Amino acid sequence: MTIREAYAEASSFLQRSGVREPQANAERLLEHVLGESRSGMLLRWAEPFPAEQEAEWHRLLARKAGGEPVQYIIGEQEFYGLPFLVGPAVLIPRPETELLVEEVIRLGRLFWPEGGVRAIEAEASPAGEPSRNAAGSPVVCDVGTGSGAIAVTLASQCPLWRVLASDLSAEALEMARRNAERLGAASRIDWAQGDLLQPWIESGELIDILVSNPPYIPEEDEAGLQAEVRLFEPRTALYGGTDGLVLYRRMVAQLAELPGLPRIVAFEVGMGQADAVSGLLRQAAEWDEVRVIRDLGGIDRHVVASRA
Ligand code: GLN
Numbered sequence: 001m002t003i004r005e006a007y008a009e010a011s012s013f014l015q016r017s018g019v020r021e022p023q024a025n026a027e028r029l030l031e032h033v034l035g036e037s038r039s040g041m042l043l044r045w046a047e048p049f050p051a052e053q054e055a056e057w058h059r060l061l062a063r064k065a066g067g068e069p070v071q072y073i074i075g076e077q078e079f080y081g082l083p084f085l086v087g088p089a090v091l092i093p094r095p096e097t098e099l100l101v102e103e104v105i106r107l108g109r110l111f112w113p114e115g116g117v118r119a120i121e122a123e124a125s126p127a128g129e130p131s132r133n134a135a136g137s138p139v140v141c142d143v144g145t146g147s148g149a150i151a152v153t154l155a156s157q158c159p160l161w162r163v164l165a166s167d168l169s170a171e172a173l174e175m176a177r178r179n180a181e182r183l184g185a186a187s188r189i190d191w192a193q194g195d196l197l198q199p200w201i202e203s204g205e206l207i208d209i210l211v212s213n214p215p216y217i218p219e220e221d222e223a224g225l226q227a228e229v230r231l232f233e234p235r236t237a238l239y240g241g242t243d244g245l246v247l248y249r250r251m252v253a254q255l256a257e258l259p260g261l262p263r264i265v266a267f268e269v270g271m272g273q274a275d276a277v278s279g280l281l282r283q284a285a286e287w288d289e290v291r292v293i294r295d296l297g298g299i300d301r302h303v304v305a306s307r308a
Helices: 005-015 022-034 038-043 053-066 068-076 095-111 119-124 149-158 171-183 198-202 219-224 225-231 246-255 274-284
Strands: 076-079 080-085 139-141 162-167 189-193 211-212 264-268 289-292 300-306
Touching: 022 038, 022 053, 022 068, 053 068, 053 149, 068 076, 080 119, 080 149, 080 171, 080 274, 095 139, 095 149, 095 264, 095 289, 095 300, 119 274, 139 149, 149 162, 149 171, 162 171, 162 198, 171 211, 211 246, 246 264, 246 274, 274 289, 274 300
Parallel strands: 139 162, 139 211, 162 189, 211 264
Antiparallel strands: 076 080, 264 300, 289 300
16 A cells, blocks of 8 residues: 555545544644655655554544544644644644734833844854843743643743743643743743642732633533534633633732733633623723734634733
């Protein structure tokens, strides 16, 4: 059997098993098994499928046919152009969250122009590692960091910023730490296990930017979720209580316990939640602006409160 034939057979097997996008999934698994990029795989299209990889190939296909997200099977998901390790203890980073990171970087560079040096320039400096918490750069805190997608991306894009990241799950923090190490950002991130902002309230951190993509799915929507999400992604990363807003309410209440109000609070929200979350933020403090950002699917996806 050639590689092309293995691909065709796998696509039709996944399709018969009811997997969405069977061809794209077959392709990602094939690249993973062969250790090839897409173009490398196409160059080997007519070669025989390597016999020593056959058992592994069939194991992976069986997992995919059982509904498991391909990202957990291959152990990786790209976010903001960076390869993040993922596993069943963490939510798979979603492309819409890249827009949240982008907005935080944009506003952060606007408010702290001296801290906005790009990674490339900092790496090129003879001193090597940029100094932490350089004057004029913000402290940013990612609450519920999961895989570390937000925290690690911010630390690598904005190497002069100081990044704090917390999660309730020790397993998630372990994964986030591995990602930071793998992507060369470990020395710029402080981690804490704990409930939302609690660790930073206890250590009295002055947080300039709070960013969070908390669990926000209303519990009553569980039955309507895609099986891939409902059966495989961690429950604690998905559900935000009966109306989905519980974690926003608690974080907004915790703002008053911090030594100072952050100048930027940037939340990802679920469908139909933007007004309620904007309202919570407006009630809690005076802002110059509370902006809602729409994602590529046209859904109001992020709420960003700021004071210049
Ligand atoms: N912060 C992580 C992400 O955006 C995890 C979010 C979560 O688990 N709700 O991917």
